[in-house]
Amino acid sequence: xxxxFTSVLSTLLVISFAQSSEKIDLNGLECTLNANGSLxxxxxxxxxxxxxxxxxxxxxxxxxLWLAAKRGDTLLAATQTYYLAGNPSYxxxxxxxxxxxxxxxxxxxxxxxxxWKMHRSMIEHHIxxxxxxxxxxxxxxxxxPAHGDTTNGEAWLLAPFADLNGNQIYEPLAGxxxxxxxxxxxxxxxxxxxxxxxxxxxxxxxxxVHLELYAFNAATNAHAGNAIFLNYRIVNRSNKTLDTVYxxxxxxxxxxxxxxxxxxxxxxxxxxxxxxxxxxxxGANGFGLNPPAVGFAVLQGEASGGMYYNNSGGFNxxxxxxxxxxxxxxxNLMRNxxxxxxxxxxxxxxxxxxxxxxxxxxxxxxxxxxxWAFNDQENWYCSPLNNGDKRQLLNFNPQALAxxxxxxxxxxxxxxxxxxxxxxxxAVDKLKIQxxxxxxxxxxxxxxxxxxxxxxxxxxESLPFELYPNPSHGSILISWKEEQAHYTIYNLxxxxxxxxKLYSGQNQLNIRALSPGVYLFHIQDSEGRIAVRKFIxx
Numbered sequence: 397x398x399x400x401f402t403s404v405l406s407t408l409l410v411i412s413f414a415q416s417s418e419k420i421d422l423n424g425l426e427c428t429l430n431a432n433g434s435l436x437x438x439x440x441x442x443x444x445x446x447x448x449x450x451x452x453x454x455x456x457x458x459x460x461l462w463l464a465a466k467r468g469d470t471l472l473a474a475t476q477t478y479y480l481a482g483n484p485s486y487x488x489x490x491x492x493x494x495x496x497x498x499x500x501x502x503x504x505x506x507x508x509x510x511x512w513k514m515h516r517s518m519i520e521h522h523i524x525x526x527x528x529x530x531x532x533x534x535x536x537x538x539x540x541p542a543h544g545d546t547t548n549g550e551a552w553l554l555a556p557f558a559d560l561n562g563n564q565i566y567e568p569l570a571g572x573x574x575x576x577x578x579x580x581x582x583x584x585x586x587x588x589x590x591x592x593x594x595x596x597x598x599x600x601x602x603x604x605v606h607l608e609l610y611a612f613n614a615a616t617n618a619h620a621g622n623a624i625f626l627n628y629r630i631v632n633r634s635n636k637t638l639d640t641v642y643x644x645x646x647x648x649x650x651x652x653x654x655x656x657x658x659x660x661x662x663x664x665x666x667x668x669x670x671x672x673x674x675x676x677x678x679g680a681n682g683f684g685l686n687p688p689a690v691g692f693a694v695l696q697g698e699a700s701g702g703m704y705y706n707n708s709g710g711f712n713x714x715x716x717x718x719x720x721x722x723x724x725x726x727x728n729l730m731r732n733x734x735x736x737x738x739x740x741x742x743x744x745x746x747x748x749x750x751x752x753x754x755x756x757x758x759x760x761x762x763x764x765x766x767x768w769a770f771n772d773q774e775n776w777y778c779s780p781l782n783n784g785d786k787r788q789l790l791n792f793n794p795q796a797l798a799x800x801x802x803x804x805x806x807x808x809x810x811x812x813x814x815x816x817x818x819x820x821x822x823a824v825d826k827l828k829i830q831x832x833x834x835x836x837x838x839x840x841x842x843x844x845x846x847x848x849x850x851x852x853x854x855x856x857e858s859l860p861f862e863l864y865p866n867p868s869h870g871s872i873l874i875s876w877k878e879e880q881a882h883y884t885i886y887n888l889x890x891x892x893x894x895x896x897k898l899y900s901g902q903n904q905l906n907i908r909a910l911s912p913g914v915y916l917f918h919i920q921d922s923e924g925r926i927a928v929r930k931f932i933x934x
Contacts, residue, residue, distance in 0.1 A: 397608045406791075410543070416430060416431045416439050416509050418510075419444065422579065422621075423614045423622070424448055425445070425447065425622075426450050427611070429584060429607070429609050432586045433491055433586040433607050435794055436457065439482070440481070442458045443457045445624075454650060454652065455650075455651060456650065456652075456690065457647075457811075459648065459712065460647075461605060461607070461644070462475045462644040462645075462730060463475070463641065465639070465641045466639045472601045472638075473596040473597045474491060475490055475491045475646070476595060479490070488594065490591055490594050490595050490596055490621075491586045491587065492586060492589075493510075493586050494586065494816050495585050496549070496602065497545075497548045497549050497550045498551070507541075508541075509584065511582050513582055514574055515579075516789065518536060519537070519576065522534065526571045533568055534615065537568050539556060540555055540568070540574040541555045541583075541585065542554060542556075542557045545930070551604070551633070554585060554606070555848060558572050558573050558574075561928060563884075564926050578610030578625060585606050585607075586604075587633070588600045588603050589604075601632075601634065601641075602632060602636070603634075604631045606631070611625065616837075617834070618883050619810065619834050620834070622812060623830075623834055626806065628805040628806075630643065631862065638797045640794040641796070643670075643792045644789045644792065645731045645807055649786075651670050651677070652677040652679075652690070653679040653683075656672060656674065657672065658671060658672045658778035659671075660777060661768040661772070663773045664700075665835075666694035668689055669689055669824060671687070672820045673780040673820070675819065687813065688811045689811065689824045693810075693834075694807055696804060696805060697792050697805040698792060698793040699790065700767055702732075702771075703729055703730075703789040704769045704786055704788045705729060705735070705786070706786055707719070707785035709786070710784050717755065718735075720884035722735075729789060730789065732766075732768075732769075738757070740757075740765065741757075741758040741761075741763035741764045742756070742764050742766040743763040744763070746777070747777060755778075755782055756769055792805060808835070810831065810834060812826040812827040813826070859926075859927035860878065863929050867932035871906050871910045872907055873909060874898055876903060878921055879900060880898065881920060881922065882897055882920050883898050883918065885907070912933055914931075915930065915931055916929075
């Protein structure tokens with residue numbers, strides 16, 4: 397029965413514009429998001445954060461959320477770097493698209509292997525016109541992933557929406573709408589549950605992640621035109637507590653020409669950034685004179701530090717400072733240590749562009765320990781001789797995550813340039829001024845993590861009732877063991893079709909007037925508790 401239901405539901409919800417990646421395209425920025433949470437990436441290409449549109453210069457190559465956790469003495473991790481769908485040279489990832497589920501079949505793929513793109517203007521139009529005669533809602537609004545398939549083990553409440561009547565059912569035809577941040581938004585859901593070709597290990601954390609990428613029109617804020625905002629909602633969908641959860645924003649910046657980049661951090665601003673080693677960014681992919689700086693900064697969440705490591709293909713670099721391959725190596729980098737567990741050290745702080753600045757790998761142990769690589773607040777900068785292809789992490793303090801609990805992280809990604817000053821540090825200085833403005837702007841928005849309680853799906857299975865037969869041709873039987881309750885039947889667009897009262901015992905309901913399809917059966921008891929089941933009318 398479950399297989400039949402899932403196939404029918406997915407067939408109804410798959411729409412022609414579904415695709416595995418989407419992009420923000422505001423203010424001359426192009427920023428792509430893949431369905432499995434990969435930043436600046438489609439299924440087949442990296443480097444899709446660009447200035448000046450699709451043919452412009454690249455600011456970022458790729459990025460992803462990294463997670464590690466301790467469950468007792470067991471170390472778990474979920475990471476991704478250079479995965480490309482269908483490419484045998486880059487096959488490894490710990491993440492797959494969609495919520496945590498029982499079955500990851502073709503129907504699941506059709507439903508969730510996509511990114512939902514939403515414009516605020518669509519939502520405003522919907523709010524103002526949904527009651528108009530002949531109104532046709534945007535497909536993006538009708539197909540918002542508000543709910544999961546509970547018969548497949550998915551959580552009921554997924555993407556946030558304005559639940560105007562508080563019944564925990566998304567009803568766009570009754571005026572309800574997706575809740576997004578910014579003027580343009582990308583939304584995806586991914587999990588680490590069923591790993592088909594894992595990068596870090598076989599054992600999942602049981603994590604589900606909701607990622608929203610969003611941007612504002614440049615007129616909203618003086619610096620908004622240079623910024624993309626990120627909101628991660630990380631939910632423990634397992635039945636066990638994760639004692640310590642580490643989270644990191646990993647990224648490979650590749651600022652124009654990737655091989656003359658240097659990187660830095662600002663521990664006060666919780667900022668991790670990349671800039672050029674000199675005033676000329678050479679090559680076909682380079683920015684030329686006066687290249688920009690680009691970086692991530694924390695808006696919500698407690699940052700523990702900023703780390704980096706080198707491309708393993710580099711020359712004359714210590715092996716401990718190169719790409720991680722083992723479980724403990726990922727974990728150590730997320731704790732602001734080198735992959736061999738040696739601590740990062742502020743080695744020979746000597747000021748901007750001094751060749752005497754050390755790389756932070758000091759086996760002698762004499763240099764002071766630091767959690768922030770090339771922290772300019774300590775007068776420690778990356779030497780221009782230490783340029784090359786680097787990967788960076790912005791790390792967060794660990795915390796426990798009980799079953800159904802949610803961890804929220806917010807960041808801003810932005811770039812700046814100074815066309816009047818040839819010194820590359822001028823772009824960094826401008827980045828910091830811009831960063832302060834964007835942080836103030838974001839704080840004034842008072843965004844919450846979500847209007848929906850992502851961990852509360854259990855309440856939908858707690859009320860004692862049965863619905864059968866399912867599928868049904870003409871009537872359904874509701875076995876209800878409590879006192880009187882109220883029921884409502886909705887279609888998948890949230891339109892109310894039938895309602896009435898339920899009484900203790902067997903209740904037979906005539907559904908012959910319903911057209912063949914999938915429907916939601918909603919119950920609310922005298923205490924306000926809610927339960928929802930799905931059924932098929934043939």
